Amino acid sequence: MSNAPPPLLRTCLYSEHLALGAKMVPFAGWEMPLQYVGILAEVRAVRTASGVFDVSHMGRIRVEGVGAGPLLARLLTHDAQALRPGRARYGFLLNPQGGIIDDTILYRLGEERYLLVCNAANRLTVLAWLQRWAEGFPPLAIRDETLATAMVAFQGPEAFGKAVSLAPVEGLRPFGAWEGALPLGGHSVPALVGRTGYTGEDGVEWVLPAEAGPFLWRALRGLGGQPCGLGARDILRLEAGLMLHGTDIDPSTTPLEAGLERFVDLQREGFLGREALLAQKEAGLGRRLVGFVLRERGIPRHGYPILHNGTVVGTVTSGGFSPTLGKDIGMGYVHPSCAAPGTPIEVEIRGRAVPGEVVPLPFYTRRRPETR
Amino acid sequence: MAGMERKPYYPPDLRYTREHEWVRLLEDGTALVGITFFAQDQLGDVVFLNLPPPGTRLTHMGKMGEVESVKAVSDLFSPLSGEVVEVNREAVEHPEVVNADPYGRGWLVKLRPSNLQEMDALLTAQEYEAYIAGKG
Numbered sequence: 116m117s118n119a120p121p122p123l124l125r126t127c128l129y130s131e132h133l134a135l136g137a138k139m140v141p142f143a144g145w146e147m148p149l150q151y152v153g154i155l156a157e158v159r160a161v162r163t164a165s166g167v168f169d170v171s172h173m174g175r176i177r178v179e180g181v182g183a184g185p186l187l188a189r190l191l192t193h194d195a196q197a198l199r200p201g202r203a204r205y206g207f208l209l210n211p212q213g214g215i216i217d218d219t220i221l222y223r224l225g226e227e228r229y230l231l232v233c234n235a236a237n238r239l240t241v242l243a244w245l246q247r248w249a250e251g252f253p254p255l256a257i258r259d260e261t262l263a264t265a266m267v268a269f270q271g272p273e274a275f276g277k278a279v280s281l282a283p284v285e286g287l288r289p290f291g292a293w294e295g296a297l298p299l300g301g302h303s304v305p306a307l308v309g310r311t312g313y314t315g316e317d318g319v320e321w322v323l324p325a326e327a328g329p330f331l332w333r334a335l336r337g338l339g340g341q342p343c344g345l346g347a348r349d350i351l352r353l354e355a356g357l358m359l360h361g362t363d364i365d366p367s368t369t370p371l372e373a374g375l376e377r378f379v380d381l382q383r384e385g386f387l388g389r390e391a392l393l394a395q396k397e398a399g400l401g402r403r404l405v406g407f408v409l410r411e412r413g414i415p416r417h418g419y420p421i422l423h424n425g426t427v428v429g430t431v432t433s434g435g436f437s438p439t440l441g442k443d444i445g446m447g448y449v450h451p452s453c454a455a456p457g458t459p460i461e462v463e464i465r466g467r468a469v470p471g472e473v474v475p476l477p478f479y480t481r482r483r484p485e486t487r
Numbered sequence: 488m489a490g491m492e493r494k495p496y497y498p499p500d501l502r503y504t505r506e507h508e509w510v511r512l513l514e515d516g517t518a519l520v521g522i523t524f525f526a527q528d529q530l531g532d533v534v535f536l537n538l539p540p541p542g543t544r545l546t547h548m549g550k551m552g553e554v555e556s557v558k559a560v561s562d563l564f565s566p567l568s569g570e571v572v573e574v575n576r577e578a579v580e581h582p583e584v585v586n587a588d589p590y591g592r593g594w595l596v597k598l599r600p601s602n603l604q605e606m607d608a609l610l611t612a613q614e615y616e617a618y619i620a621g622k623g
Contacts, residue, residue: 138531154557155532155583346531346557414535414555435557436534443535465553465560467537 126171127265127325131332135342143235145172148344155438158350160341161314162439165271167332167340168348170313174238175260175322178229178245182252187229190248190387191221192370192379198223203290203309206378207370208233208244209388213395214366215373217241218358220311222292230307230322232266234360265328269335270318270343270351272481275310277338278319281331282308287319297323300330313348315355315479353444354437356406356477362417363404363432363446371395372448373404374476402429403454406476407462408442413469415445415462422461422468423453431462437478443471444478495524498590502566502606503615504548509590510566510609512600517572520565521594522554522585525619530556533582538563538596543571545598547605552595554585563595567605573597 123146132139137148148169150157160166178187187195193206200223208216217237222230233241242259249255269278279285284293292309299306306323321331336342349359358364358373370379371392381392409415415434420427434445445462453460456475461468501509507526511519527533535555545551545565552563575594578584585593610618 149558150531153532153586155534350557412535413537414560416560436555438534 126169127328128169128171128332131329132169137344142345143172145235147172150344150346151342154346154350157341157343157347158438161271161316161343161347161351163272165269165274165277165340166343166347167335168268168270168343170266170268171328172235173266174233174235174241175264175266176231176233176242176245177258177260178231180227180255182255183227183229186249186252186255187221189385192386194380194383195221195223195229200225201292203292203311208241210366211388211391213369213388213391215360215364215368215370216244216366218360218364222307222309224292224294236361263325264322265325267321267328267331267335268312268318269340270312270314270316272316274318280338281334282306284308284319299327299334313357314351315477316481350435350437353433353435354439354479359433369395372400372402400451402448403451404446404448405454405473406444406446406478407460407471408444408474409462409469409471411469412443413462413464413467414443415464420463421447421449422463423458428453439479497524497612497616499612501612502609503612504564504566504609505618506564508564508566516599517597518567518600519594520596520598521589524589527586527589530554530561531558532556533585536579536582536595538574538579539571541571541573545569545571566609567598567600568602569598569600571596571598
């Protein structure tokens with residue numbers, strides 16, 4: 116028996132990353148680019164122009180058949196059957212206690228065809244969860260397409276305008292999805308383009324066969340997309356107030372505690388975890404996730420205590436220096452009595468209590484919202 | 488931005504620690520301390536410096552502060568014993584100079600050394616380069 120960890124997976128863009136001089140790091144079982152030119156420069160590119168991200172490590176699971184809609188409606192916090200074909204929606208898979216197994220984007224591609232995009236670290240868990248419940252919803256096919264496909268995000272104020280030169284997606288609204296064939300590398304390639312992302316900017320995400328990934332990657336770079344790594348992605352999503360599963364939310368936290376109730380249709384009966392959420396709402400929350408800004412310099416990091424009047428009232432889940440705001444920001448769970456915006460708090464940073472205050476999320480909203 | 492496209496360099500007139508600080512003796516008897524090219528490259532973009540105020544007494548290889556990048560926090564150690572006489576305000580207010588110019592504008596503190604024999608315990612540029620060759 117060997118105790119060596121399993122070898123890391125590589126995306127179809129691995130050699131592109133190496134050729135660009137990326138710093139590669141292990142992440143959720145994959146060998147992924149952390150940065151190319153520098154994390155702050157990559158963040159700036161996405162906030163001011165456009166950036167291109169290899170997100171092929173994200174899980175992509177096809178759910179198809181007559182039972183697909185009913186299964187997903189049972190397991191997700193939104194009604195998969197009410198989603199129109201060509202639309203995507205953010206939601207959660209909950210355990211019976213209301214805890215978040217994963218946060219997902221569900222694309223409805225046709226009457227009985229769905230694509231569920233989940234976090235890389237949770238791919239096998241989500242797959243097993245779907246399969247466990249699938250028996251009650253025949254006929255149904257569940258296929259993990261993660262390794263056979265590439266996923267590339269193209270994000271920034273200039274991204275959507277540039278993307279239309281590669282795919283006929285002019286009419287695509289936010290959370291809309293287009294499927295069709297694209298000419299890439301001398302071939303006609305089946306592709307999915309969704310007007311979605313994880314940066315707080317406008318943009319699109321592409322899913323296409325892995326062999327075609329490098330052609331798309333080079334085309335997006337040719338349009339001026341700055342290659343961006345996981346480091347920039349983490350800052351961008353934090354500035355936009357977006358959760359990272361395993362850090363801000365996990366199977367022990369509920370969408371209500373995390374302030375994500377708008378993604379949960381509590382009126383709708385029959386989805387897993389609903390009773391637990393209703394009971395929690397009735398009983399009252401023991402903690403709430405809030406955003407905060409520090410008034411003095413210091414970098415809040417995962418696990419640091421949050422204090423109010425000298426007493427520990429919570430814990431930081433995510434934090435860092437926001438280059439866009441020029442401030443040190445973070446998120447964390449606090450006692451509900453300290454959750455109101457404006458509440459003074461302190462974060463204990465290695466023995467130093469740094470003052471700050473609770474602020475509404477998100478920290479950053481893009482200036483020119485696209486038409487909905 | 489972090490120095491992906493720049494070549495590593497280790498000026499021969501400096502002395503280095505195994506914790507990746509450098510020290511430069513000045514003609515007025517003081518010494519500048521900073522972090523090496525290798526350190527800033529490993530850290531990535533530096534976003535915050537916690538440095539000891541003037542008057543602080545530092546000890547040889549004792550903790551003198553912290554440097555934080557977007558990725559991680561790292562302790563700083565003083566190459567020499569002595570008293571802090573100045574903190575580089577430009578680096579505190581614009582930490583990116585530590586990445587851009589680690590041996591020049593990106594110096595961290597100026598100190599008045601109390602025991603120059605401690606220099607003998609530090610590495611030459613050649614020794615330091617050999618030391619980090621096994622770490623890259």
